[in-house]
Amino acid sequence: MSMAMSMVTRKITTTKIDFMNKSEVKVIGILERVGGFASAQELYQLLQRNGESIGLTTVYRSLQSLVSDKIVDQLRREDGEAIYRLCGDSHHHHLVCKQCGSTVEIEGSAIERWTKAMAEEHGFREVGHTAEIFGICPKC
Amino acid sequence: MSMAMSMVTRKITTTKIDFMNKSEVKVIGILERVGGFASAQELYQLLQRNGESIGLTTVYRSLQSLVSDKIVDQLRREDGEAIYRLCGDSHHHHLVCKQCGSTVEIEGSAIERWTKAMAEEHGFREVGHTAEIFGICPKC
DNA sequence: TGCGAAAATGAAAATCATTTTCATTTCTGA
DNA sequence: TCAGAAATGAAAATGATTTTCATTTTCGCA
Numbered sequence: 099m100s101m102a103m104s105m106v107t108r109k110i111t112t113t114k115i116d117f118m119n120k121s122e123v124k125v126i127g128i129l130e131r132v133g134g135f136a137s138a139q140e141l142y143q144l145l146q147r148n149g150e151s152i153g154l155t156t157v158y159r160s161l162q163s164l165v166s167d168k169i170v171d172q173l174r175r176e177d178g179e180a181i182y183r184l185c186g187d188s189h190h191h192h193l194v195c196k197q198c199g200s201t202v203e204i205e206g207s208a209i210e211r212w213t214k215a216m217a218e219e220h221g222f223r224e225v226g227h228t229a230e231i232f233g234i235c236p237k238c
Numbered sequence: 239m240s241m242a243m244s245m246v247t248r249k250i251t252t253t254k255i256d257f258m259n260k261s262e263v264k265v266i267g268i269l270e271r272v273g274g275f276a277s278a279q280e281l282y283q284l285l286q287r288n289g290e291s292i293g294l295t296t297v298y299r300s301l302q303s304l305v306s307d308k309i310v311d312q313l314r315r316e317d318g319e320a321i322y323r324l325c326g327d328s329h330h331h332h333l334v335c336k337q338c339g340s341t342v343e344i345e346g347s348a349i350e351r352w353t354k355a356m357a358e359e360h361g362f363r364e365v366g367h368t369a370e371i372f373g374i375c376p377k378c
Numbered sequence: 379t380g381c382g383a384a385a386a387t388g389a390a391a392a393t394c395a396t397t398t399t400c401a402t403t404t405c406t407g408a
Numbered sequence: 409t410c411a412g413a414a415a416t417g418a419a420a421a422t423g424a425t426t427t428t429c430a431t432t433t434t435c436g437c438a
Contacts, residue, residue, distance in 0.1 A: 119405095119415065139395070153417040158396065178318040178424080179395065193360055202360050208352040213371050216344045220333055225373030231353050232313060233365030259386065259434095279424075293388040298425065318395080319424065 117167070124150055125160040126184065129170065135181040135201065173201075173230060195235035204231070257307070264290055265300040266324065269310065274330060275321040313366055333371045344371070 118126075128144050129136070136144070142157045161182050164170035171185040173192060191209065193202040209229050217225040258266070268284050269276070276284070282297045301322055304310035310322050331349065333342040349369050357365040 121415080137395085155397085155417050156415080159416085174314045174316075174318055176314070178314055178320060180318060193356055193362060195362070204356050204360070206352070208348055209369070212346070212348040212352075216333055216371055217373050220342050220344070221376035222333060222371070222373035225371055227369065227371045228316065229349070229367065229369040231356055231362070231365055231367045233357050233362035236361035261386080277424085295388050295390095295426085296386080299387090 119160075121152055121156045122160045122164055124152055125157060125164065126169070129182065129184050132183070135173075135183045137175070137179050137181050139179075141182070176232075191229050191231070193231045193233065195233065195238055200235055200237075202235075259300075261292055261296045262300045262304055264292055265297060265304065266309070269322065269324045272323070275313070275323045277315070277319050277321050279319075281322070311366055313368060316368075331369050331371070333373065342375075 124145060125141060128141050128148070128150075132141070132144070138154075138158050138161055141161075142152075142154045145152050145157065161170060161172070165172045165182070168185065170182050171192075172180055172182050173194065175181055190203045191206040193204050195201070206229060209227065213225055213227045217223070264285060265281060268281050268288070268290075272281070272284070278294075278298050278301055281301075282292070282294045285292050285297065301310060301312070305312045305322070309325060311325050312320055312322050315321055330343045331346040333344050346369060349367065353365055353367045357363070
């Protein structure tokens with residue numbers, strides 16, 4: 099399966115594509131190939147090896163844009179480097195292994211309720227939240 | 239209560255103290271005052287303001303050492319900066335206004351339980367978590 | 379008590395991911 | 409076709425963290 103093909107697939111299954119430029123499409127393409135988390139630097143290297151013409155700056159910019167459009171998830175490795183992956187559409191949280199970096203998507207309805215309760219108690223509006231759990235997975 | 243006093247308290251209530259040098263004791267002292275998470279840079283500033291003579295390099299080294307001795311917890315802010323706190327501190331979370339930046343400390347026992355439950359369900363050990371709520375405060 | 383090895387210290391330089399700047403190129407719509 | 413807007417990327421800047429290395433302090437022991 100070519101990357102071009104997967105891009106076409108995405109094109110007809112999302113509406114977001116209309117707001118994406120070439121670079122963002124390239125980044126999505128490589129993220130699809132990777133099929134998990136990768137850092138900006140890694141994605142840049144992979145794109146280079148694939149013969150894509152794209153600068154590191156543009157990779158960073160595209161990722162930022164995709165993250166703020168909720169198309170890509172961003173979290174942090176233990177060394178602080180940001181890692182990215184295509185996100186599923188449902189809102190979820192992550193259980194991340196500090197050792198090997200493997201992640202499990204977890205359910206967070208308790209968090210949603212906590213957020214609402216706390217926001218209400220303090221009169222906050224338009225609330226969102228972040229929540230991640232870090233630990234050491236069974237394998238490690 | 240002076241910091242010196244709290245250090246003495248710690249001295250007689252832990253065994254780890256025997257393996258600590260002066261700098262590590264200073265760092266622990268300031269972490270006790272902070273009572274929650276702080277970055278290395280922040281801790282360094284606080285120590286300076288307290289008139290302690292300690293270099294930034296040493297703050298980093300002490301923190302590394304304390305982390306590897308399991309005396310201090312390390313996690314990452316969303317921007318990738320490392321933050322530290324004394325292990326076993328009961329910690330709190332923040333309700334942050336997107337507009338004016340004001341923050342309210344909130345209780346998070348629901349989160350603690352959620353963390354434990356999720357970790358257990360997936361067999362994770364040594365878990366920590368981050369959780370913040372963002373919204374617009376009553377004033378804004 | 380004094381000596382020498384080992385540990386601790388911190389200033390400065392190095393590292394490395396990420397962001398900013400800015401000049402150039404590409405796109406777009408009238 | 410043309411002007412303004414958006415995109416691009418090389419190079420410089422930034423900022424946290426680590427490394428280097430020369431100096432100081434601590435500590436065991438003769």
